[in-house]
Amino acid sequence: MLKLDAEGKVIEANQAMADILDHRRDMLLQLSLGDLLMDGELVIDGVGRIDWDRQLRPSELRFRRRDGSLVWGRWSGTGVRSTGGGLSVFAIIEDVSQNHALAREIEHHASHDPLTGLINRREIERLL
Missing domain, CATH: 3.30.450.20 (PAS domain)
Incomplete structure (x- = not known):
């Protein structure tokens, strides 16, 4: 307060x-x-x-x-x-800092390969 x-x-x-x-x-x-x-x-x-x-x-x-x-x-x-x-x-x-950190982590997982850490096919297509 x-x-x-x-x-x-x-x-x-x-x-x-x-x-x-x-x-x-x-x-x-x-x-x-x-x-x-x-x-x-x-x-x-x-x-x-x-x-x-x-x-x-x-x-x-x-x-x-x-x-x-x-x-x-x-x-x-x-x-x-x-x-x-x-x-x-x-x-x-x-x-609400933890909420923002979790949202960034989810965004990263949605656009990157979990094994290599490189951007995934969906992210490559989005960027193109």
Whole structure:
């Protein structure tokens, strides 16, 4: 779970999120959503701010771990307006990296010979 302000700064994070991203919880509070996402995952509007209408759509995003490695997360977020008009964003992120690794493995097996590792006839025909 992450709680973000309108600028994307992390206000709160639970320990599960810290574990997924390999950060200490207190260090997450010094970061923003842009720091946590891989390049190209943050949706920016015409004036350079986060386009929350599009960013909050459920999707799978690439997050950056502390060491710079990639982790896929299923993102589900909700924006909540306070009585003063300020926006807070609550997001749930589920680690789906293993799903992506299995999908890549299945794609490889469908297009390569299991004995030699070379592309198979079906893949050759597709490429031609």
